[in-house]
Amino acid sequence: MSNSHVATMLSLPGNRTPAAGPSARSLLEKAVTSLEEADAAFACNTGRAAIATVMSLFRPGEGLIAPEDLQADTRRLFEYYRKQHGIPVDYLPFGKPGEVECAVTDTTKAIYLESLPRPFSEEADIEGYARIAKKYSLLLIVDHTRYTPITRKPIALGADIVIHSETHYLAGNHDVQAGLVAAKGEALCKNLAAHHHAAGAALSASESKQIFRGLQTLPLRMKHHEENAGKRRLSGI
Numbered sequence: 001m002s003n004s005h006v007a008t009m010l011s012l013p014g015n016r017t018p019a020a021g022p023s024a025r026s027l028l029e030k031a032v033t034s035l036e037e038a039d040a041a042f043a044c045n046t047g048r049a050a051i052a053t054v055m056s057l058f059r060p061g062e063g064l065i066a067p068e069d070l071q072a073d074t075r076r077l078f079e080y081y082r083k084q085h086g087i088p089v090d091y092l093p094f095g096k097p098g099e100v101e102c103a104v105t106d107t108t109k110a111i112y113l114e115s116l117p118r119p120f121s122e123e124a125d126i127e128g129y130a131r132i133a134k135k136y137s138l139l140l141i142v143d144h145t146r147y148t149p150i151t152r153k154p155i156a157l158g159a160d161i162v163i164h165s166e167t168h169y170l171a172g173n174h175d176v177q178a179g180l181v182a183a184k185g186e187a188l189c190k191n192l193a194a195h196h197h198a199a200g201a202a203l204s205a206s207e208s209k210q211i212f213r214g215l216q217t218l219p220l221r222m223k224h225h226e227e228n229a230g231k232r233r234l235s236g237i
Contacts (some may be wrong), residue, residue, distance in 0.1 A: 003006070010218065012079075019038075020128070021125070023205075024204055024205040024206075024208040024209045024212065024223070025043050025202060025204075025205060025208040027053070027208070027212060028041075028043050028208040028209075028211055028212045028215075029041040029042060029043050031212060031215055032164075032170075032180055032182055033182060033213075035149040035150075036153060036154075036155055036162055037149075037153050037155050037156050037184075038147045038155050038162070038182035038183055038184050039183060039184050039185060039186065039189050040058065040182070040183055040189035040192070040193065041180060041181065041182040041183075042180070042181045042182075042183075042192055042193065042196045042201075042202075043067075043178060043180055043202065043203035043208055043211070044178060044179040044180065044181065044196065044199075044201045044202070044203055045177070045178060045179075045201055045202065045203050045204065045207075046177055046178065046179055047073075047145070047163075047164075047165030047177075047178070047179035048073065048077055048179070049179055049199075049201040050078055050163050050164070050165070050179025050180060050181045051074060051077055051163060051179070052077070052195075052199070052201070053080050053140060053181050053192055053196050053199070053201055054161055054163065054197050055077075055085075055087070056179060056192070056194075056195035056199070057109075057110075057139070057188075057191055057192070057204070058081070058085070058087045058109060058110075058123065060085060060086035060182045061086060061088070061107055061110045062087060062107060062108075062109035063087070063088040063089070063090065063105065063107045063109060064078065064087060064088070064090070064108070064110050064111075064112055065090045065092060065100055065103055065108060065110070065111045065112065066078060066089055066090070066091055066092075066111075066112040066113070067090075067091065067092065067093070067094040067112075067113060067114060067117060068091040068092055068093055068094075069093075069094075069117055070091065070112075070114070071114065071143070073141065075091075076101075087106070090103050090108075094113060094124065095131050096124055096125075096128075097128035097129050097131070100129065101132045101135075101136075102175035104132070104136050108136070108138060109138060109139060110111050110133075110138055110139035110140070110141055111129055111132065111133050111138055111139070111140050111141070112141045112142075112143070112214055113126070113129055113140075113141070113142055113143070113144045114142075114145075115142050115143065115144045115146065115147045115152060115154060116146040116147050123147075123152070124142075125155045126140075126142060126152070126154050126157040126158065126159060127158055129158075129160060130157060130158020131158070133158070133160070134158065139160045139161060139188075140154075140158060140159045140160050140161070141159070141160065141161045141163065141164075142154040142161070142163070143163045143164075144162045144163065145163070145164050145165040148164075148170060148218060149162075150218055155182065155184050156182075159184075160183060160184055160185060160188060161181060161182070161183045161184075161188070161192075162181070162182045162183070162214075163179065163180070163181055164179065164180040164182075165178075165179055169187070170211060170214055170215060170218065175209045175210065176207050176214075177207070178203050178207055178211060180211075199223040
């Protein structure tokens with residue numbers, strides 16, 4: 001995907017970065033909605049706030065299945081919700097979707113996975129988990145932080161919700177603390193929006209502008225990341 005194509009998707013003439021103001025977050029959210037092929041996106045003030053926005057969908061007793069090697073900060077947050085809000089979390093090895101299917105119960109509400117659990121690990125079988133989620137009417141939530149919509153589009157593969165931590169690839173400069181949630185489905189987006197606004201989780205205009213700026217170079221940066229990763233694999237590093 002070229003820079004010019006990203007600019008077209010962002011619907012801004014001349015690849016222009018928005019001025020810092022109330023519209024900056026709205027423009028960023030529209031851009032991410034387009035890139036992720038979602039119905040709506042929500043820019044949050046931290047990655048944890050993005051996950052908390054998603055966790056607002058859960059009620060006590062509604063369970064979550066997550067990888068046992070989940071990123072440490074995410075696991076700590078899940079443990080908080082388990083202990084304080086009565087949301088059970090089953091941590092399982094996510095080698096094959098069929099093995100996770102065996103853990104689904106009547107109280108399971110969602111499957112949570114990371115599209116790339118660790119650098120140089122095997123990418124998650126999003127389509128396989130999406131089939132299970134659809135079979136049991138579950139939500140499929142994908143942490144796409146180590147990938148981007150330039151590389152894979154989880155919603156197009158069957159996910160309901162995609163999460164990004166913006167200290168990583170989308171912003172590009174590691175000078176922003178933020179999170180993003182993109183989702184598919186009118187009712188789902190409405191519920192996420194209610195928490196996003198009520199909880200004060202919205203990203204500031206200035207940081208929205210910085211991330212939007214980073215999107216302009218995203219295709220080029222990801223191209224170089226992929227080339228470097230390929231060289232490391234060939235060299236055995």
